[in-house]
Amino acid sequence: MSLFPTDDPDKVPFAGILPAAPRPFVLGNGEGEKSLVFDQLFTILLTGDETEDQYGAFTMQGRKGDRIPAHLHKAAHEIFYIVDGEISVWMDDAADYHSKTTLVTGDFAYVPAGTVHAFQIHNSSKVFGVGTAGFERFFHAMGQQTDLTEPQGVYVPSFDVMRAAGEKYDTVFMPEFQFRD
Numbered sequence: 001m002s003l004f005p006t007d008d009p010d011k012v013p014f015a016g017i018l019p020a021a022p023r024p025f026v027l028g029n030g031e032g033e034k035s036l037v038f039d040q041l042f043t044i045l046l047t048g049d050e051t052e053d054q055y056g057a058f059t060m061q062g063r064k065g066d067r068i069p070a071h072l073h074k075a076a077h078e079i080f081y082i083v084d085g086e087i088s089v090w091m092d093d094a095a096d097y098h099s100k101t102t103l104v105t106g107d108f109a110y111v112p113a114g115t116v117h118a119f120q121i122h123n124s125s126k127v128f129g130v131g132t133a134g135f136e137r138f139f140h141a142m143g144q145q146t147d148l149t150e151p152q153g154v155y156v157p158s159f160d161v162m163r164a165a166g167e168k169y170d171t172v173f174m175p176e177f178q179f180r181d
């Protein structure tokens with residue numbers, strides 16, 4: 001059973017792009033469910049619907065920018081695999097793990113549920129991510145549906161949209177959090 005809702009209106013605009021069932025399929029380069037969140041393009045490649053509520057997979061593309069606000073996911077585990085580019089990832093588990101690491105092409109980071117984290121893109125980058133099933137829809141709840149193939153423009157969600165997405169997908173935004181750099 002998924003930790004996050006899967007029968008919700010966040011997927012309605014994307015009907016027919018992914019099979020919504022565990023059956024074989026192929027996506028071409030640039031295909032998937034796409035949303036612009038701030039200045040980053042998120043493309044959902046696989047959801048909990050296709051994996052029987054096991055995991056979801058997505059890419060994030062962006063250009064050099066500011067660090068996104070600190071946040072944590074109460075129930076979702078998340079990975080970052082750098083396909084191309086360079087990003088810094090901050091993580092703090094509130095116990096004994098505190099880090100800022102710059103990741104480059106081929107590097108990998110794992111963020112367990114409950115870990116405060118943030119990232120900053122240093123140059124045009126593409127990241128492959130995997131998370132707990134259902135969490136991938138968080139990007140749609142935060143963003144604006146698009147058919148872009150490269151990140152363009154900026155979509156800044158309202159505070160109400162961010163709060164609602166955070167509540168729905170167990171994400172806590174912590175903009176005042178101070179990482180130990």
